Amino acid sequence: xxxxxxxxxxxxxxxxxxxxxxxxxxxxxxxxxxxxxxxxxxxxxxxxxxxxxxxxxxxxxxxxxxxxxxxxxxxxxxxxxxxxxxxxxxxxxxxxxxxxxxxxxxxxxxxxxxxxxxxxxxxxxxxxxxxxxxxxxxxxxxxxxxxxxxxxxxxxxxxxxxxxxxxxxxxxxxxxxxxxxxxxxxxxxxxxxxxxxxxxxxxxxxxxxxxxxxxxxxxx
Numbered sequence: 001x002x003x004x005x006x007x008x009x010x011x012x013x014x015x016x017x018x019x020x021x022x023x024x025x026x027x028x029x030x031x032x033x034x035x036x037x038x039x040x041x042x043x044x045x046x047x048x049x050x051x052x053x054x055x056x057x058x059x060x061x062x063x064x065x066x067x068x069x070x071x072x073x074x075x076x077x078x079x080x081x082x083x084x085x086x087x088x089x090x091x092x093x094x095x096x097x098x099x100x101x102x103x104x105x106x107x108x109x110x111x112x113x114x115x116x117x118x119x120x121x122x123x124x125x126x127x128x129x130x131x132x133x134x135x136x137x138x139x140x141x142x143x144x145x146x147x148x149x150x151x152x153x154x155x156x157x158x159x160x161x162x163x164x165x166x167x168x169x170x171x172x173x174x175x176x177x178x179x180x181x182x183x184x185x186x187x188x189x190x191x192x193x194x195x196x197x198x199x200x201x202x203x204x205x206x207x208x209x210x211x212x213x214x215x216x217x218x219x220x
Contacts, residue, residue, distance in 0.1 A: 017181040022121035024186030028098030037092035042082045062124045065155035069126050094130045100138050107211040108147040119151040122160045162193025
């Protein structure tokens with residue numbers, strides 16, 4: 001089953017497939033908590049390394065799976081000059097991860113009856129292990145990836161948003177028509193990359209929840 005809704009830019013092609021971002025869409029994220037934690041550890045200029053819409057090469061390589069967590073910890077100390085332990089770096093880095101939005105997860109279950117659902121997250125092995133463990137603690141039933149036909153993580157793909165090629169990789173592998181595919185993300189830069197790849201897009205801004213904005217799709 002398919003439907004149309006008021007996506008930006010408005011398009012007349014029905015939506016048949018939906019690709020979701022994770023952080024800020026299905027899982028609460030607070031980048032300030034990681035910034036504050038690293039600043040307390042002595043990394044005064046943490047924003048030069050990582051922000052919601054920017055990752056320097058060290059963090060980008062981690063998100064593309066080009067370096068291991070152990071290599072990341074070592075390079076982090078070299079780059080920042082701050083001699084803190086692997087455990088402290090891991091804890092500070094994971095501080096940004098919040099709670100799953102359970103009502104949003106319920107919405108996925110409803111949408112799955114009508115649409116092909118996928119996930120595409122810029123993440124890394126450190127965060128992946130943390131939010132998968134959090135899912136078991138907070139939700140406790142099944143596996144997070146089971147909400148989707150396929151879940152794509154940048155550190156496994158060696159691609160990351162907003163590269164248009166990353167979106168085309170997913171559409172090609174799953175035989176999706178880009179124009180029939182809706183991509184939802186909370187970061188404008190990623191939305192722009194998806195648009196360049198020919199996808200319909202929905203920028204989920206602060207205060208917006210998928211259980212509210214996707215009602216037109218569920219009521220079709």
